[in-house]
Amino acid sequence: MSETLIEAKEITKEYIRGKREVVMALNDIDLKIPKGKLIMVTGPSGSGKSTLLNVLSGLDKPSAGKVLYEDENIAEWDEERLSMFRQGNVGFIFQNWELVRILTALENIESPLYPLKLKGKEIRTRAISLLKQVGLWDKADNYPDELSGGEQQRIGIARALVGKPRIIFADEPTGNLDVDNAASILRLLKSFTKRDTSILVVTHNEELNKYADQTYRLSNGRFV
Amino acid sequence: MGFYRLFTKSIVFSTRSRRRFFTFVIVFSILSGATVLLLGTFDNFSREGMLDHRGVVIRINSGSNLDLASAESTLAVEDGRTISGASAVIYYKFVDFGTNIRIFSLNKNYPWAFVAINPTNLVSGRFPSNPTEVLVSSDSILPMGDSEGGVFAFIKPVVGMTFKLGISNASEFDIKVSGVVKIPNTEVTGGRHWIIMPEEAFERLRGPQNLALSDDQIFVHSITFVAQGDILSAFSGQTYSFVDQLADNYDNLGSPYGFPIFKEKTDKDGERNFTILSLFFGLFGTFMVSTLYSYLITRFRRREVAVLKAMGYSKWNVRTVVLTEILVVAVTGFIIGLLAIQLSIYLGRVGSWFYWIIMSPTAFFSFLAVVISCVPGFIIITTRTLAVRPIELFRQK
Numbered sequence: 001m002s003e004t005l006i007e008a009k010e011i012t013k014e015y016i017r018g019k020r021e022v023v024m025a026l027n028d029i030d031l032k033i034p035k036g037k038l039i040m041v042t043g044p045s046g047s048g049k050s051t052l053l054n055v056l057s058g059l060d061k062p063s064a065g066k067v068l069y070e071d072e073n074i075a076e077w078d079e080e081r082l083s084m085f086r087q088g089n090v091g092f093i094f095q096n097w098e099l100v101r102i103l104t105a106l107e108n109i110e111s112p113l114y115p116l117k118l119k120g121k122e123i124r125t126r127a128i129s130l131l132k133q134v135g136l137w138d139k140a141d142n143y144p145d146e147l148s149g150g151e152q153q154r155i156g157i158a159r160a161l162v163g164k165p166r167i168i169f170a171d172e173p174t175g176n177l178d179v180d181n182a183a184s185i186l187r188l189l190k191s192f193t194k195r196d197t198s199i200l201v202v203t204h205n206e207e208l209n210k211y212a213d214q215t216y217r218l219s220n221g222r223f224v
Numbered sequence: 225m226g227f228y229r230l231f232t233k234s235i236v237f238s239t240r241s242r243r244r245f246f247t248f249v250i251v252f253s254i255l256s257g258a259t260v261l262l263l264g265t266f267d268n269f270s271r272e273g274m275l276d277h278r279g280v281v282i283r284i285n286s287g288s289n290l291d292l293a294s295a296e297s298t299l300a301v302e303d304g305r306t307i308s309g310a311s312a313v314i315y316y317k318f319v320d321f322g323t324n325i326r327i328f329s330l331n332k333n334y335p336w337a338f339v340a341i342n343p344t345n346l347v348s349g350r351f352p353s354n355p356t357e358v359l360v361s362s363d364s365i366l367p368m369g370d371s372e373g374g375v376f377a378f379i380k381p382v383v384g385m386t387f388k389l390g391i392s393n394a395s396e397f398d399i400k401v402s403g404v405v406k407i408p409n410t411e412v413t414g415g416r417h418w419i420i421m422p423e424e425a426f427e428r429l430r431g432p433q434n435l436a437l438s439d440d441q442i443f444v445h446s447i448t449f450v451a452q453g454d455i456l457s458a459f460s461g462q463t464y465s466f467v468d469q470l471a472d473n474y475d476n477l478g479s480p481y482g483f484p485i486f487k488e489k490t491d492k493d494g495e496r497n498f499t500i501l502s503l504f505f506g507l508f509g510t511f512m513v514s515t516l517y518s519y520l521i522t523r524f525r526r527r528e529v530a531v532l533k534a535m536g537y538s539k540w541n542v543r544t545v546v547l548t549e550i551l552v553v554a555v556t557g558f559i560i561g562l563l564a565i566q567l568s569i570y571l572g573r574v575g576s577w578f579y580w581i582i583m584s585p586t587a588f589f590s591f592l593a594v595v596i597s598c599v600p601g602f603i604i605i606t607t608r609t610l611a612v613r614p615i616e617l618f619r620q621k
Contacts (some may be wrong), residue, residue, distance in 0.1 A: 059534060059615040079613060080538060087536025098531045102240035107233075111532075114233055115226040115541040163536070 005167055005198050006033045006056055011065035013051050013221075025051040026062070027221040033167065036196040038189065040212035042203055047218040049202035050171055056200065057090055057169045058082040087116070091160030093189075095172035097152040099144040099159075105151075106131060106140040109158045116163075130158035134188065150181035157188060167198040174205065186211040230541060234548035244524075245553060248517050252557025252594075253564065255510045260565050260581065260590040262503040292317055293439035295447065314448040319430060319437060321389065326416040329426030330359070334448065341405045341420055349383035349403030355425040357402035364417035389419075389429070397429060507597045514550055515601025521549055522609040533614040546606050550598050558594050562587055 013026040025048045033039055033056070043049050054060035056067055058074050066073045074085060091112075099108045109127040131137050134154040136147075144152055153173060160168050170189065174182035182205070189199055190211050201212070209215045217224050239245050295315065316338045318328045330338065330352065347362050360381045381387070381401045389397040399421065407418060421429070430437040522529060532542055566582050581587055 054615050057534075059613070083533060083536050083538045085536075086534065087538075090536070092531075092534050094531075098527065100528050100531070102237055107237075112535040114230045115537055117226050120229065159535075 003035050004032045005035045005069070007031070007066075007068045008052075008056060009066040009068065011052070011055060011062045011067065013048070013055060013060070014063045024221050026055065029065070029221075029223065031056075031216065031223075033198050033200055034214075035166070035198055036193050037213040038193050038199045038201065038211060040201050040203065040209055040215045041218055042206045042209065042215065043218035044204060048221040049204075049218055051221075052218065053169050053171050053200060053202045057092070058085060087112075088163070089166045091163060091165035091168040093153070093156050093160045093168060093170035093173045095175040097144070097149075097156045099152055099155055101144050104141050104143055105136060105147065105155045108144070108155055109162050112159060112163045126162050127158070130162055134158045149176050150178075150184070153177060153181070153185055154188070157185065161192060161197070165197065167200065168192070170199060170201045172203050173201060174203065174208065182208065226541075227544060230544050231548055234545045235552055238549040238552040244520065248513070248553045249557045249560065251513050252510075252554050253561035254557075255506065255513055256554075256558040256561035256590065256594050257565050258506045258561075259503070259510060259593055260562055260586060262506050263586050263590045263593065290444050291440045292442040292444055295444040296439070312448075316445045316448070317426065317442050318445050319426075319435065319442055320416070321419075321435075324417055326418055327389075327426065327429065328418060328420045328445065329423045330420050331423055338446065338448075341407070341418075345406045347404045347406050349401070352402050352420075352422045352425075355422050355428070356398055356400055357422070358399045358425075359403045359405050359418075359420040360401055361407040361418040362404050363407065364419075397434060399425075507593055510554075510594055510597040511601055514554060514598035515605060517550055517553060518546065518601050518605035521546055522605050526609070529609060530614040533610075539610045542610060543606050547602055550602055551595065554594055554598050555591075558591055562590070 008029055008031040011026050011029040011031075012024070015023040015025055017023050029052060031039075031052075041049050041052060051060065055062050055075075058067070058077070062075050065075070067075045069085070069089075074082065077085065100111060103111060106127055109130055110123050113123045113126070128137070128140070131140055134157060136151055136154055136158075139147060139151060139155075144155070147155065153176075157173070160170075168189070173189070174185050177185065186201075186208055189201070193199060193213070201208070206217075292315065312334070314331050314334045316328060316331070318326050321327050328338075328341070330341070332351070341359065346359075349359075352358060365380055381404070383401055383403060386398065386400045389399060399419075405418075405420070429435055430442060529542055529546075532545070537545075562582055566580070569579050569581060
């Protein structure tokens, strides 16, 4: 049994829609994310996948329940402490890639490391190494607008990995890609679990389950 | 190390959005230029206003002329050299050349201090910029001599004309008219035509090769005491105090100077208050533009800010990125605005003298004012943006 990295305990998340309507986005969710595993959470739109990802990563706070990281409940932390937590432990892959348009591919990958006390040479070495791993070394000086969707997503993955995070949260990482590109991205993500990096992928595409070590299905805020 | 790298990278990245960058650089350069001019008014770099604020002129030729030797030995001049607030004592010397022409020496660093030929009185041409050039009074008619010393023609000098000053047994003195000045009235000139030449040319003229004059044969038209003062003393009114103090000291001198003339500026308080008001609006404009720029940066790059925060950037990391962008624009705009002002001063110069505003306290304090006026807008906007959690920014798709 793998050691647990992050554990969600009885997580509930409520939204107020309009003036009075209360929406239960997550309802009493328990989840353990082991080290070095790829966890897939699937479900239709509005099932609460992205909400779960946001809560587990500390981007959002649960209405009730705990998110334990090494026995500390990160749901109680303030924004600054959460930033520090994310800086050293978490990488994000977004559906729309969210690359910074004024930075080149190489600079986008480097950007999470700029505030850290690392030597410039080490930052550059790490970024180049990842750029090669995602097969885009020849695109180092290209801006995001000059890259295809699949290439942008690869840069996004390299950016998520450059800080050597312990866990990567991926929100619909293949949502805007064709079947071949999607499979390629999942294989790439899967390869990084060998380095003990945990990966949580939320997606509506259940065909991707074959790449996962564990799968969960969400419906109306509950695992089914 | 992290902060420094973030700062330097942000400087490079801030210029990548070229259209936005250059648009705001131009706006900042205009505002910065206005700020420099308004602050410059305090420092009175404009020649028209400088005399009233920074100098006291004692004219000593209202009665009998005082020779240079006597002027230097008088107690009053010694007092002027040592008095608190006086930073320089400038003599304007002259010598009569024949019965029709009076030749003055011009201190190119203080052309404004010689009231009678203040640069604002220039009719055409420019002030002398080399030792062979001279100014002439607009009503001058120069006599042309023959080889035997007789006069055979009279001509009215114009800009660009060259001629020779000469006396027997001395080398001829080549000069060229660089400008024509309007002399206020004939009482001032004593019915003579004036030629004004740079100090080094004057010294050569009076030297052993030409006129061979001693100090008691050189006369002094006026003595100017330049009051100290910089932009800070202008704000506090201290420069005016210096000028007033000097004026008071010399008001009682009377003989042997005839009557000291100090033209007091009666509306100086009003002018200062108007300038302060203008400056306030100038800085308010800079504040508004910097606030707008902060707003645009954080609005256009709201999602980027959210991504940076999600990646683990602290509030100070994000502030560093945004502040650096604003400062790069503000400083670039300031430099361009300042250089434009310097260029306009250079192009509008009279003679060789012009004000180096880029080296002045005005430039330094303008720079501080522009930078400081950016800070409130930056704080307001970034505080509002950073108060929002990244998840809320992602939701605003």
